[in-house]
Amino acid sequence: MVAAFLLPAGSAQASASLRTHAEARGKFIGTALATGPLSNETSYRTIAGREFDQVTAENAMKWDATEPSQNQFTFSGADAVVNFATQNDQQVHGHTLVWHNQTPGWVQNLGATAMRDAMRNHISRVVGRYADNPAVVSWDVVNEVFEENGDFRRSFWYNTLGESFIADAFRAARAADPDARLCINDYNVEGINAKSTAMYDLVSELRGQGVPVDCVGFQGHLATQYGFPNDLQQNLQRFAALGVQVRITELDVRIQMPRSAAKDATQATYYRNVVNACLAVTACAGVTIWGFTDRYSWVPDTFPGEGAALIYDENYQAKPSYTAVHDALAGGTSTDTTPPTTPGAPSAGNVTSNTAALTWTASTDSGGSGLAGYNVYREQGANDTLLGQSTTNSLTLTGLTPNTAYQVYVRARDGAGNLSAGSPLGTFTTPSGPGGNGGCTAVGTVQNQWNNGYVVQPVTVTNTGTSAISGWTVTFTLPPGHTPAGSWNATLTVSGQTVTARNAGYNGNLAPNGSTTFGFQVSRPNGDTQTPSGYTCA
Numbered sequence: 001m002v003a004a005f006l007l008p009a010g011s012a013q014a015s016a017s018l019r020t021h022a023e024a025r026g027k028f029i030g031t032a033l034a035t036g037p038l039s040n041e042t043s044y045r046t047i048a049g050r051e052f053d054q055v056t057a058e059n060a061m062k063w064d065a066t067e068p069s070q071n072q073f074t075f076s077g078a079d080a081v082v083n084f085a086t087q088n089d090q091q092v093h094g095h096t097l098v099w100h101n102q103t104p105g106w107v108q109n110l111g112a113t114a115m116r117d118a119m120r121n122h123i124s125r126v127v128g129r130y131a132d133n134p135a136v137v138s139w140d141v142v143n144e145v146f147e148e149n150g151d152f153r154r155s156f157w158y159n160t161l162g163e164s165f166i167a168d169a170f171r172a173a174r175a176a177d178p179d180a181r182l183c184i185n186d187y188n189v190e191g192i193n194a195k196s197t198a199m200y201d202l203v204s205e206l207r208g209q210g211v212p213v214d215c216v217g218f219q220g221h222l223a224t225q226y227g228f229p230n231d232l233q234q235n236l237q238r239f240a241a242l243g244v245q246v247r248i249t250e251l252d253v254r255i256q257m258p259r260s261a262a263k264d265a266t267q268a269t270y271y272r273n274v275v276n277a278c279l280a281v282t283a284c285a286g287v288t289i290w291g292f293t294d295r296y297s298w299v300p301d302t303f304p305g306e307g308a309a310l311i312y313d314e315n316y317q318a319k320p321s322y323t324a325v326h327d328a329l330a331g332g333t334s335t336d337t338t339p340p341t342t343p344g345a346p347s348a349g350n351v352t353s354n355t356a357a358l359t360w361t362a363s364t365d366s367g368g369s370g371l372a373g374y375n376v377y378r379e380q381g382a383n384d385t386l387l388g389q390s391t392t393n394s395l396t397l398t399g400l401t402p403n404t405a406y407q408v409y410v411r412a413r414d415g416a417g418n419l420s421a422g423s424p425l426g427t428f429t430t431p432s433g434p435g436g437n438g439g440c441t442a443v444g445t446v447q448n449q450w451n452n453g454y455v456v457q458p459v460t461v462t463n464t465g466t467s468a469i470s471g472w473t474v475t476f477t478l479p480p481g482h483t484p485a486g487s488w489n490a491t492l493t494v495s496g497q498t499v500t501a502r503n504a505g506y507n508g509n510l511a512p513n514g515s516t517t518f519g520f521q522v523s524r525p526n527g528d529t530q531t532p533s534g535y536t537c538a
């Protein structure tokens with residue numbers, strides 16, 4: 001019997017990286033990359049290189065980054081992503097050429113002839129730069145061209161050029177790189193609905209006209225409160241029948257904060273289902289997750305009250321959703337249903353006003369999947385909160401409230417996601433007094449600018465004190481007439497020309513010498529070249 005001699009799909013080591021398993025299944029597993037941490041965080045680079053074999057620039061290849069002023073191209077961020085991919089043997093998906101967001105005002109204000117010329121020039125220069133680079137294999141040519149009801153989005157592209165901009169863009173991209181795979185990309189098209197059917201009809205029509213549409217991207221920005229699109233696989237399959245490649249391009253699964261073990265488990269099933277749908281469809285090339293660590297995710301700034309959408313937490317600890325992606329790629333669900341033994345009660349040493357060092361007696365696991373780590377919870381009646389996770393039998397809790405009594409317990413987890421019973425409670429009380437000595441600094445860097453706007457990224461916030469801090473506030477002054485047009489990794493409030501930036505839920509904790517970054521975009525009067533000043537941190 002021939003089949004008995006074939007390697008089973010899951011023959012890669014169970015503990016191997018995501019990319020090892022994905023490659024064994026003939027799929028890619030990818031991540032979006034943010035250039036800030038890519039340039040200065042070792043943990044970020046290590047995980048991105050080790051776990052993924054495909055990358056997409058989260059922002060660095062967008063129009064505002066690559067051509068902020070007409071015909072003045074800047075590729076520093078894009079090149080950083082491509083170079084990282086080359087060093088790590090990863091394929092790059094270019095994102096994105098023609099979109100209504102993150103496109104400078106000068107494009108939006110052009111008349112029809114000039115706008116069409118500018119679009120063709122942009123595509124030719126950006127795609128052309130990487131046409132001979134073996135790492136860059138595909139592009140999102142147009143992004144988000146539909147409304148939810150399936151009409152064409154009334155963007156400045158559509159309003160100025162009509163729907164022909166779409167075919168034009170694909171033809172220009174093909175001319176710039178005949179070998180690149182050219183995709184159309186959108187969100188809320190994972191299930192079969194009015195929007196995905198409009199996409200299906202357009203792709204079918206364009207291909208019938210010989211327009212080079214090779215691939216359809218399904219962003220996959222999912223949220224546990226809206227349910228899973230159970231017809232995802234069926235939908236991918238109907239597009240595959242048109243002869244196109246399909247791929248999940250921007251997967252994340254956000255939850256309503258705070259995290260809990262139950263929400264983590266639900267999220268893990270969403271991740272597993274998406275990976276399994278792609279595995280089940282031959283034309284599905286792979287799955288790209290929109291970042292990998294909750295430390296850097298667009299979700300908290302875009303969907304207030306939601307977050308924790310990725311597969312590693314903000315301290316680079318793998319979450320249950322990592323295990324779900326891993327096990328799906330490794331070839332199926334585990335048969336291990338035996339939880340680990342119950343750990344010992346946590347005991348707290350070295351308690352400060354906002355940290356506590358916990359240790360406990362370790363668990364063992366006999367079910368086959370092995371001990372994966374521990375979850376530490378705060379006992380609060382019906383709504384216990386997950387304070388942190390650890391792979392060893394100790395954990396330093398951070399971000400605690402001063403002058404507060406804590407009751408905490410630990411549950412062990414195994415590789416199949418089984419949780420042990422809760423340990424006996426440990427108790428401690430944080431002393432009062434300020435968290436840290438108040439010392440922090442903020443340094444802002446203008447990343448790029450155009451006639452009537454600019455992006456400040458990163459603003460680096462550093463704890464210069466000798467104890468950990470659990471929150472920070474940065475203020476700075478905008479020149480007259482400047483107004484913020486969005487921020488990430490911090491929440492902005494504006495009073496006159498003074499802007500106050502407060503940490504997001506996930507980046508307030510800074511150890512001594514620790515730092516984090518945030519960024520923001522500003523609109524300014526045409527031709528003004530001023531930028532903000534007077535960054536101070538408290």
Ligand code: XIL
Nearest residue numbers: 058059096143187219250297298488
């Ligand atoms: C988002 C980035 O993640 C953010 O950092 C940025 O501020 C806004 O754009 N659909 C897309 C992506 O195609 O480009 C978007 O990325 C998320 C939604």
